Amino acid sequence: MTRIFPDYTYGPGPRAKCWWDETIAAPDWPTFEGEARVDVAIVGGGFTGINAALRLAGAGLSVTVLEAGPPGFGASGRNGGFCCLGGGKISNAALTRQFGAEGRRAYRAAEMAAIEHVAAQLKLFGIDADTHSKGETVLAHNDRAASHFIKEAASVAEDYGVEPGIHSAQDLTSMGMATSAARGGLSIPLGFALNPRKYLFGIVDAAIAAGATLAAHSRVTSIAPEGDGHVLRTEQGRLRADRVIIATNGYSSEDLPGWLAARYMPAQSSVLVTRPLTQAELEAQGWTSHQMAYDSRNLLHYFRLMPDNRMLFGMRGGILSSPRVEKLSLQRVRQDFDAMFPAWSDVESPFGWSGMVCLARNRTPYIGPVPGRPGLFAAMAYHGNGVAMGSYAGHMVAGDLLNQDADAVPAAMRRPMGRFPFGRFRRVVVPAAYLAMKVADL
Ligand SMILES: Cc1cc2nc3c(=O)[nH]c(=O)nc-3n(C[C@H](O)[C@H](O)[C@H](O)COP(=O)(O)OP(=O)(O)OC[C@H]3O[C@@H](n4cnc5c(N)ncnc54)[C@H](O)[C@@H]3O)c2cc1C
Structure with a gap:
C-alpha cells in the first residue's frame, strides 16, 4: 500500500481532539478475520461506503464493509457537518462547454438531490442528528465580493430554481451574523x-439492520482478480467478493487499485470547536444566529453556531502532516477565528482536529466503474463537500451494481x-496553488 502523506495522517493523532467523539459513542464493529465470500466488498466505512452498503444490503445482496480504522475514523466522522451544495469545483462555463447545457443542469440537479437524499435518510431511519440552519449564508470578505x-x-436562481436573499452589512448585524469583516451576505435556501x-452511526445502524456486515481495524492491503471476482486481503483475513466498491476518498492509496495512482489529491481541512458561549458573549460579538455560513474567499472559512451554542470554525489545513505541523495548523485556525470574531478571543476552544478531503483534476466527483478493472467501482473526490455528495455518490454507485438509475448520474461525474x-x-x-488563491482573495 502506498499513500502520499506521512503515516501520522492515517493514525489517531489528527483526530485526537475531535468534538464529535464526545457526542455519541462509536458502535462496536468486529475486526475481519479468516475467510469469507460476499456479493460485494466495500473498502472504506464513511458516508460513501455506508450509503452504498445500505442500498445493496436493502436489495438483498451480501455486503461486507472493510474499514481500516475504528468506526467513523475518516472525514465522515470528523467534518464540519455542512450538508450543503457542492462536491466539485467546476464552473458553469466549464460544465456547459464540456457537457452542454443539459449536462450542466443535470450536475446542479445532482447537488440538490444529494441534500434531499440525506434529509430523506434522516427521516426514514428516525436519526436525530442535531440538525439546524435553513440553507447557508455566504459572507463577503470584501466589497468586491459583495x-x-x-x-x-x-x-x-438559474442553477437550483430557488430565490437567494442578498443582505447588506447592516442586515447581517440585525440577523445576528456580525463578524469583523463581512461586507454583505448571500443566503441560499438549500441545505x-x-x-x-450521529448521522453516520444512524445510517450504520440502518445498514446493519438491512443485513450488511461492518468490520473495523480491517485495512485492505491488496485487491487481486480471482476467477470472475476479486480477493481482498487484510492483515487477518481474506474476503472473496464478486464486486468491489472503493470508498476511500482522501484516505486512498496509490495502489488500491493501481488506477488511482496520481488521480486523487488528498488535502487537509482543520476545525476548532469552542466551549458553549453564553448569551452575553454571543451578543457581545453580534453573532447569535444558528445559520451555517462561510466566507467568500477561495481559501474559505466555514463556521456555525451549534444548537448547544458552541462555535465550530474550519478552514483548509496544513500542507504537511506531523504532530508539530498539526499544532501549528490549529494555531492558524485559531488566529483566523480570533480575527473574524474578536469578541471571543478569550473563549477557549478545547477541541481541534484535522482530516483529509479529496480533490480531482477534473474538479468533479467521480461515480462509476474503475477503468480496466471489471467488477471494481469507485465513488470519491468531493472537494471538501462530501456530507451530501458523498452520501449520494455511495447510493448512486450502489445503483450501478444493481443496474438501477444509471442515467441519473450526471455525465460530468462519469468522466474518469x-x-x-x-x-x-x-x-x-x-x-x-494556495498562494495563488490567497492572492486572489486580497
Ligand atoms: C475537517 C473536515 C471538515 C469537513 N467539513 C465538511 C462539511 O462541513 N461539509 C461537507 O460536505 N464536507 C465536509 N468535509 C468533507 C467530507 O467529510 C468528506 O467529503 C466525506 O466525509 C467523504 O466521505 P467518504 O466516505 O468518501 O470518505 P471518508 O469518510 O474519509 O472515509 C474513507 C474511509 O476509507 C478508509 N480506508 C482508506 N483506505 C482503506 C483501506 N485500504 N482499507 C480499509 N479502509 C480504508 C479510511 O480509514 C476512511 O475511514 C470535511 C472534511 C474534513 C476532513
Whole structure:
C-alpha cells in the first residue's frame, strides 16, 4: 500500500481532539478475520461506503464493509457537518462547454438531490442528528465580493430554481451574523447542518439492520482478480467478493487499485470547536444566529453556531502532516477565528482536529466503474463537500451494481478521473496553488 502523506495522517493523532467523539459513542464493529465470500466488498466505512452498503444490503445482496480504522475514523466522522451544495469545483462555463447545457443542469440537479437524499435518510431511519440552519449564508470578505452577489444570486436562481436573499452589512448585524469583516451576505435556501457522527452511526445502524456486515481495524492491503471476482486481503483475513466498491476518498492509496495512482489529491481541512458561549458573549460579538455560513474567499472559512451554542470554525489545513505541523495548523485556525470574531478571543476552544478531503483534476466527483478493472467501482473526490455528495455518490454507485438509475448520474461525474502531474510527488503543486488563491482573495 502506498499513500502520499506521512503515516501520522492515517493514525489517531489528527483526530485526537475531535468534538464529535464526545457526542455519541462509536458502535462496536468486529475486526475481519479468516475467510469469507460476499456479493460485494466495500473498502472504506464513511458516508460513501455506508450509503452504498445500505442500498445493496436493502436489495438483498451480501455486503461486507472493510474499514481500516475504528468506526467513523475518516472525514465522515470528523467534518464540519455542512450538508450543503457542492462536491466539485467546476464552473458553469466549464460544465456547459464540456457537457452542454443539459449536462450542466443535470450536475446542479445532482447537488440538490444529494441534500434531499440525506434529509430523506434522516427521516426514514428516525436519526436525530442535531440538525439546524435553513440553507447557508455566504459572507463577503470584501466589497468586491459583495458586489458580485447580484450576479451570483441570478446564477444560483438559474442553477437550483430557488430565490437567494442578498443582505447588506447592516442586515447581517440585525440577523445576528456580525463578524469583523463581512461586507454583505448571500443566503441560499438549500441545505442544513448536522452532527456528522450521529448521522453516520444512524445510517450504520440502518445498514446493519438491512443485513450488511461492518468490520473495523480491517485495512485492505491488496485487491487481486480471482476467477470472475476479486480477493481482498487484510492483515487477518481474506474476503472473496464478486464486486468491489472503493470508498476511500482522501484516505486512498496509490495502489488500491493501481488506477488511482496520481488521480486523487488528498488535502487537509482543520476545525476548532469552542466551549458553549453564553448569551452575553454571543451578543457581545453580534453573532447569535444558528445559520451555517462561510466566507467568500477561495481559501474559505466555514463556521456555525451549534444548537448547544458552541462555535465550530474550519478552514483548509496544513500542507504537511506531523504532530508539530498539526499544532501549528490549529494555531492558524485559531488566529483566523480570533480575527473574524474578536469578541471571543478569550473563549477557549478545547477541541481541534484535522482530516483529509479529496480533490480531482477534473474538479468533479467521480461515480462509476474503475477503468480496466471489471467488477471494481469507485465513488470519491468531493472537494471538501462530501456530507451530501458523498452520501449520494455511495447510493448512486450502489445503483450501478444493481443496474438501477444509471442515467441519473450526471455525465460530468462519469468522466474518469484525470492524472495530476508529478505522480506521487504531486503535493508539490499545492503551496503554489494556495498562494495563488490567497492572492486572489486580497
Ligand atoms: C475537517 C473536515 C471538515 C469537513 N467539513 C465538511 C462539511 O462541513 N461539509 C461537507 O460536505 N464536507 C465536509 N468535509 C468533507 C467530507 O467529510 C468528506 O467529503 C466525506 O466525509 C467523504 O466521505 P467518504 O466516505 O468518501 O470518505 P471518508 O469518510 O474519509 O472515509 C474513507 C474511509 O476509507 C478508509 N480506508 C482508506 N483506505 C482503506 C483501506 N485500504 N482499507 C480499509 N479502509 C480504508 C479510511 O480509514 C476512511 O475511514 C470535511 C472534511 C474534513 C476532513
